Amino acid sequence: MNRSNSISNRFIALLGVCILSPALYFASMHSNADNKEVNKTDANYETSVLAGGCFWCTEADMEKVPGVIDVVSGYSGGTIPNPTYDAVSSGTTGHIEVIEVTYDPSVLSYEAMLDAFLRGIDPTDDQGSFVDRGPQYRPAIFYKNEQEKQQAASFLAEIDKAGIFKKPLKTELIPFDTFYVAEEYHQDYYINNPLRYRYYRHGSGRDQYLDEIFGPDRKTAPKTLRQMIDEKNKLSSNVPEQVEFRTVNQASDMDEPKYFRPSDEEIKQKLNDIQYKVTQKDGTERPFDNPYWDNEEAGIYVDIVSGEPLFSSTDKYDSGTGWPSFTKPIDENFITTKEDNSWFATRIEVRSKFADSHLGHVFDDGPAPTGLRYCMNSASMLFIPKDELAEKGYGKYSVLFENQDKAL
Incomplete structure (x- = not known):
C-alpha cells in the first residue's frame, strides 16, 4: 500500500488521535536524511534481524540501546527477492517488517539485545502488532545459527514461565536467510518526520500497552526482563x-x-x-x-x-x-x-x-x-x-x- 496515495493501518491510528492538515498529512514521503555510514564489517560487531511490528518504532527504540551501533528498517522471511513496501504490506509475499540491528557484543550480549527488543513490543500477538494487523507484522526473531536459536528459545521460555506478560509468548523463531533494506523514506523515520511519527506511535497503542506491562516509570526506572525473572525466582525460592x-x-x-x-x-x-x-x-x-x-x-x-x-x-x-x-x-x-x-x-x-x-x-x-x-x-x-x-x-x-x- 503506497503511503503517498493511500491510508495504511498506521495512519488510521494517526487519524484516531487527531485530524492533520492536508499540507502536513500529504507532505513528501521521502526523507532528506543521508545514508548512515557505519562500518558493519568490523569483526567485533554482530547483526540480528528482529520483527516487532512497525519498524519505525522498533528502529527508534533500539537505536537508543547502549551497545547498538546501527539499526536499519527492512524486510525478511518472504519468497520474492527485493520486495517493496507495497508488496510486503499486502501480506502476500511472506515477508515480515523487520529491523537489522548491528551491535557490539562486548557491550551488549545477544540475550541483553533481545531483552531490550522484547521490552518494546507485544511478543504475545502472532496476528499482527498493535494497530497493524496481519502476518507481515507478527513478532519474530531470525536466528543465524543453532546457538542463537537455543539462546532465544531458552530466554523466551524463562519469560513465559515468569508470567511477565499477560498472555503466553507467541514470538516466532525463524532461520535467517536474507535481509532486504526498506525504502529510504522509512529509515530514521522518527527523526525525519517527528510529528507524524509521534501521532502514529501514540495512536497505535504501543506505549500504552508497554506502560501496562512494565509500569509508567519503565523509561525513568527501567528494569530488564532478566532482572524481573531473577527477582521472581528469588522471591519464589x-x-x-x-x-x-x-x-x-x-x-x-x-x-x-x-x-x-x-x-x-x-x-x-x-x-x-x-x-x-x-x-x-x-x-x-x-x-x-x-x-x-x-x-x-x-x-x-x-x-x-x-x-x-x-x-x-x-x-x-x-x-x-x-x-x-x-x-x-x-x-x-x-x-x-x-x-x-x-x-x-x-x-x-x-x-x-x-x-x-x-x-x-x-x-x-x-x-x-x-x-x-x-x-x-x-x-x-x-x-x-x-x-x-x-x-x-x-x-x-x-x-x-x-x-x-x-x-x-
Missing part, C-alpha cells in the same frame, strides 16, 4: 524457607492460636526486600511478577509476618489483574480495613489484624457470591498446601477442602 511463625501459646488442636506482631528487628531479619516493602511500607509488588497470582494449588494463605490465616484457595479466582484475588477472607476476624486516599483515589485498604501487615485492597467488582475482589500482594502472604495444614498448625481449615477431595 526464599518465601517458604524464611518464615517461622510464633504465637502467644503454641496452640493445641482444641485451642485457637493467638497471633501477634514480632519486633521490628525480627521482622527485618525475617523478610526479604519486597516482603518488607509491601507489608511494612504499604508497597505494591509488580503484577504478573509474583509467586501466587497464578497459583492453583489447594491450600490457604497466611500472613507472612504473624501467620494469621487470611484466605483460602477455595475462594481464589483469576481476576486478570496479575495479583492473587479472592472473593472473601477465611475469617474476617483476622483482617481490618480502612480508607486509603493515596494515588489520588479513595480505596479500601486491607491489613492483617494482629501483625498490621499491609495486604492489599478490596474492591466491589468481584464475582458472585460476594461481589468483592480482595486484591492481595503475594509478598504479604505465605501459602500452606492443604496436605501440610495439620503439620503447620492449621488443621481446622482442612474441612474447607473435604468437598473438593470427594469430588476427585
Whole structure:
C-alpha cells in the first residue's frame, strides 16, 4: 500500500488521535536524511534481524540501546527477492517488517539485545502488532545459527514461565536467510518526520500497552526482563524457607492460636526486600511478577509476618489483574480495613489484624457470591498446601477442602 496515495493501518491510528492538515498529512514521503555510514564489517560487531511490528518504532527504540551501533528498517522471511513496501504490506509475499540491528557484543550480549527488543513490543500477538494487523507484522526473531536459536528459545521460555506478560509468548523463531533494506523514506523515520511519527506511535497503542506491562516509570526506572525473572525466582525460592511463625501459646488442636506482631528487628531479619516493602511500607509488588497470582494449588494463605490465616484457595479466582484475588477472607476476624486516599483515589485498604501487615485492597467488582475482589500482594502472604495444614498448625481449615477431595 503506497503511503503517498493511500491510508495504511498506521495512519488510521494517526487519524484516531487527531485530524492533520492536508499540507502536513500529504507532505513528501521521502526523507532528506543521508545514508548512515557505519562500518558493519568490523569483526567485533554482530547483526540480528528482529520483527516487532512497525519498524519505525522498533528502529527508534533500539537505536537508543547502549551497545547498538546501527539499526536499519527492512524486510525478511518472504519468497520474492527485493520486495517493496507495497508488496510486503499486502501480506502476500511472506515477508515480515523487520529491523537489522548491528551491535557490539562486548557491550551488549545477544540475550541483553533481545531483552531490550522484547521490552518494546507485544511478543504475545502472532496476528499482527498493535494497530497493524496481519502476518507481515507478527513478532519474530531470525536466528543465524543453532546457538542463537537455543539462546532465544531458552530466554523466551524463562519469560513465559515468569508470567511477565499477560498472555503466553507467541514470538516466532525463524532461520535467517536474507535481509532486504526498506525504502529510504522509512529509515530514521522518527527523526525525519517527528510529528507524524509521534501521532502514529501514540495512536497505535504501543506505549500504552508497554506502560501496562512494565509500569509508567519503565523509561525513568527501567528494569530488564532478566532482572524481573531473577527477582521472581528469588522471591519464589526464599518465601517458604524464611518464615517461622510464633504465637502467644503454641496452640493445641482444641485451642485457637493467638497471633501477634514480632519486633521490628525480627521482622527485618525475617523478610526479604519486597516482603518488607509491601507489608511494612504499604508497597505494591509488580503484577504478573509474583509467586501466587497464578497459583492453583489447594491450600490457604497466611500472613507472612504473624501467620494469621487470611484466605483460602477455595475462594481464589483469576481476576486478570496479575495479583492473587479472592472473593472473601477465611475469617474476617483476622483482617481490618480502612480508607486509603493515596494515588489520588479513595480505596479500601486491607491489613492483617494482629501483625498490621499491609495486604492489599478490596474492591466491589468481584464475582458472585460476594461481589468483592480482595486484591492481595503475594509478598504479604505465605501459602500452606492443604496436605501440610495439620503439620503447620492449621488443621481446622482442612474441612474447607473435604468437598473438593470427594469430588476427585
